[in-house]
Amino acid sequence: xxKYIGLILVxxxxxxxxxxxxxxxxxxxxxxxxKIGLTxxxxxVLWGALTFITLTYLLLLSYSEIKYSFYKYLIALSLAGMxxxxxxxxxxxxxxxxxxxxxxxxxxxxxxxxxVFSLFMISKRYVLSCICAVIVTADFILLLIFKETxxxxxxxxxxxxxxxxINVFTKRRCAVEAQSFAQRK
Numbered sequence: 001x002x003k004y005i006g007l008i009l010v011x012x013x014x015x016x017x018x019x020x021x022x023x024x025x026x027x028x029x030x031x032x033x034x035k036i037g038l039t040x041x042x043x044x045v046l047w048g049a050l051t052f053i054t055l056t057y058l059l060l061l062s063y064s065e066i067k068y069s070f071y072k073y074l075i076a077l078s079l080a081g082m083x084x085x086x087x088x089x090x091x092x093x094x095x096x097x098x099x100x101x102x103x104x105x106x107x108x109x110x111x112x113x114x115x116v117f118s119l120f121m122i123s124k125r126y127v128l129s130c131i132c133a134v135i136v137t138a139d140f141i142l143l144l145i146f147k148e149t150x151x152x153x154x155x156x157x158x159x160x161x162x163x164x165x166i167n168v169f170t171k172r173r174c175a176v177e178a179q180s181f182a183q184r185k
Contacts, residue, residue, distance in 0.1 A: 006061055012050070014161065017047060017050075023039075048086035074114060074115040081105065081112075082104065116164065120163070139155060
């Protein structure tokens with residue numbers, strides 16, 4: 001049942017994200033999610049909340065069978081990053097708000113990526129780990145080349161949804177050596 005709740009969350013969040021991104025267009029810097037947030041602040045907060053809740057739910061579901069608890073600290077850091085992103089404006093004129101917003105956005109992206117990648121490595125889901133690493137690296141390169149666009153910003157998030165759903169819906173091998181180590185004690 002829990003995995004189907006995750007699937008429903010992904011469908012709702014993906015549909016909302018596409019709607020939200022369409023407000024600014026998918027190409028060009030004017031379509032960046034944060035720029036759209038300047039004209040639609042409440043919709044931006046809703047986008048951030050849905051994105052965080054969906055990713056966190058899928059991570060909690062995935063980590064539930066693993067004995068490590070470090071992911072909880074990463075989720076807390078990710079939440080702090082998302083809060084900084086949605087509560088501070090992406091406004092060039094107000095440098096302090098701009099820097100806090102950008103720091104939060106980067107913090108959310110990096111910490112969530114580390115959490116997802118770590119999950120796949122710990123779970124011995126090496127193919128998913130490689131896909132995650134390639135997508136995050138490619139996204140970083142595309143951001144450097146083309147700057148922010150809704151497509152470039154949403155692509156790793158949508159990929160994260162798909163990879164986490166694959167992880168949740170497929171049978172897992174023995175998750176970690178740490179479990180067998182804990183059983184010996």
